[in-house]
Amino acid sequence: MSNLIVHGGTPLRGRITPSANKNAVLPVLCATLLTYEPLRLLGVPDITDVRKILDIFRLLGSEVQMDYATGTLELHHRETVFDAARHRLPEEMRSSIMLVPPLLARFGVARLEDNVKGCTLGVREIDPHIDVFRQFGGLVERSEGSLLVRCRGPLTPTDHWLDYASVTTTENFVLCAASASGVSTLTNAASEPHVQEFCRFMQMIGVKIEGMGTSRVTVHGGGTLGGGEYRFDEDFHEITTFLALGAITGGDVVVRNSAPENFPLIDRTFAKFGVHITHENGWSRADCPGALKVQTPFTSNVLTKVEAAPWPYFPVDLLPIFVALGVQAQGNAMFWNKVYDGAMGWTTELSKFGAHVYQSDPHRIVSFGGSPLTPAVVESPYIIRVAIALFMVAASVNGRSEIRNATPIRRAHPGFVENLRSLGAQVEWTSEE
Numbered sequence: 515m516s517n518l519i520v521h522g523g524t525p526l527r528g529r530i531t532p533s534a535n536k537n538a539v540l541p542v543l544c545a546t547l548l549t550y551e552p553l554r555l556l557g558v559p560d561i562t563d564v565r566k567i568l569d570i571f572r573l574l575g576s577e578v579q580m581d582y583a584t585g586t587l588e589l590h591h592r593e594t595v596f597d598a599a600r601h602r603l604p605e606e607m608r609s610s611i612m613l614v615p616p617l618l619a620r621f622g623v624a625r626l627e628d629n630v631k632g633c634t635l636g637v638r639e640i641d642p643h644i645d646v647f648r649q650f651g652g653l654v655e656r657s658e659g660s661l662l663v664r665c666r667g668p669l670t671p672t673d674h675w676l677d678y679a680s681v682t683t684t685e686n687f688v689l690c691a692a693s694a695s696g697v698s699t700l701t702n703a704a705s706e707p708h709v710q711e712f713c714r715f716m717q718m719i720g721v722k723i724e725g726m727g728t729s730r731v732t733v734h735g736g737g738t739l740g741g742g743e744y745r746f747d748e749d750f751h752e753i754t755t756f757l758a759l760g761a762i763t764g765g766d767v768v769v770r771n772s773a774p775e776n777f778p779l780i781d782r783t784f785a786k787f788g789v790h791i792t793h794e795n796g797w798s799r800a801d802c803p804g805a806l807k808v809q810t811p812f813t814s815n816v817l818t819k820v821e822a823a824p825w826p827y828f829p830v831d832l833l834p835i836f837v838a839l840g841v842q843a844q845g846n847a848m849f850w851n852k853v854y855d856g857a858m859g860w861t862t863e864l865s866k867f868g869a870h871v872y873q874s875d876p877h878r879i880v881s882f883g884g885s886p887l888t889p890a891v892v893e894s895p896y897i898i899r900v901a902i903a904l905f906m907v908a909a910s911v912n913g914r915s916e917i918r919n920a921t922p923i924r925r926a927h928p929g930f931v932e933n934l935r936s937l938g939a940q941v942e943w944t945s946e947e
């Protein structure tokens with residue numbers, strides 16, 4: 515694990531182009547294994563999760579040419595071999611679970627390690643995925659430290675209704691449905707921008723999908739899939755992160771943003787902390803006239819709140835970024851994580867900066883912002899966006915801070931430190947790992 519050393523207090527200024535969204539890139543990479551045709555992917559980020567998936571492709575015998583300097587990936591899964599006893603799917607990342615449907619389609623078997631939990635946000639269920647595999651005719655059995663999923667023939671189309679709008683379960687449903695001959699429908703489907711982007715890629719390789727971006731998705735599966743060229747969109751998480759960094763340091767950061775239509779709720783959430791976002795000619799800017807300040811609600815006896823839930827609610831992965839704004843803003847705010855039951859414990863680390871945050875239950879915290887903060891040495895849990903939130907607070911405080919175990923940032927944000935330096939930040943990693 516590597517730490518971030520930050521000399522904070524410098525307002526960040528400049529223009530920046532965000533990278534692709536890890537949570538779109540990874541399901542797309544898994545989906546590539548469904549086709550035998552060559553593909554070219556553009557804008558592939560140099561992040562550790564991508565490297566892990568490409569490593570498994572190489573083990574399977576796929577042709578993989580990745581040029582990280584240009585973000586161009588040439589991929590051809592022409593002749594592949596999978597040995598469930600020998601080949602291990604990448605651990606410590608949630609997306610491995612989306613390799614199961616293409617492995618089933620190709621080899622009739624997949625083995626999933628127990629440790630595919632990704633960020634330590636509390637329970638990351640696999641039962642909804644198993645329900646999906648079984649609905650399509652998959653056979654699931656427990657083996658030591660892993661699950662074995664098999665199918666005795668091609669998957670069969672199905673209709674399914676999810677308990678909740680799970681991102682990766684929706685993607686797994688679409689992946690299974692693409693290889694099942696016939697029509698499959700998912701109700702209570704997730705609709706996040708990355709789920710929609712993944713569906714657009716599936717359409718490009720020849721899968722007919724109706725209802726993408728809504729809660730009911732219909733997939734016409736079983737056709738022969740093609741190849742082609744696909745360029746990834748910009749990551750709304752990274753766009754929001756850079757805008758928030760500009761605001762928390764009192765600077766002026768302008769970020770490339772080709773999809774401002776995804777931002778109305780995110781913009782209103784910034785406004786709750788006194789940050790005004792504008793979108794013009796494909797660029798977004800955070801303007802913060804004066805100090806950060808929590809908006810006072812008109813309703814009496816309530817707190818200004820940020821309520822995170824499946825899209826189109828405020829995105830849960832952005833919640834820590836706004837907690838960082840909350841502790842710097844004058845006033846009190848409530849942050850409500852409706853998705854995860856164990857994603858708020860990290861906020862005790864904020865007290866090391868002198869911040870006052872109270873956890874009222876596993877899902878909710880209240881920030882009492884505006885107290886003067888001092889530099890600190892803090893520990894990040896294995897949560898990408900929390901390492902960033904701790905960095906944000908450090909960057910806004912005069913003096914030397916250290917974010918220990920900040921490596922998870924490398925799972926999602928390529929060249930994070932280099933990008934920040936280009937905006938004027940004084941920050942470095944303690945090691946290259």
Ligand SMILES: CC(=O)N[C@H]1[C@@H](OP(=O)(O)OP(=O)(O)OC[C@H]2O[C@@H](n3ccc(=O)[nH]c3=O)[C@H](O)[C@@H]2O)O[C@H](CO)[C@@H](O)[C@@H]1O
Binds near residue numbers: 609679681824830
């Ligand atoms: C690789 C990838 O794409 N990871 C993302 C994906 O993970 P992932 O697909 O694992 O997240 P899910 O949408 O399945 O939700 C995660 C967990 O939250 C709980 N839950 C979720 C929703 C709900 O309405 N009720 C409920 O109880 C469940 O315990 C579930 O296991 O979506 C999450 C939620 O946006 C994001 O944090 C992750 O970054």
Ligand SMILES: C=C(OP(=O)(O)O)C(=O)O
Binds near residue numbers: 537632899
């Ligand atoms: C939680 C995240 O990723 P994962 O689901 O892979 O842990 C994330 O991208 O913030």
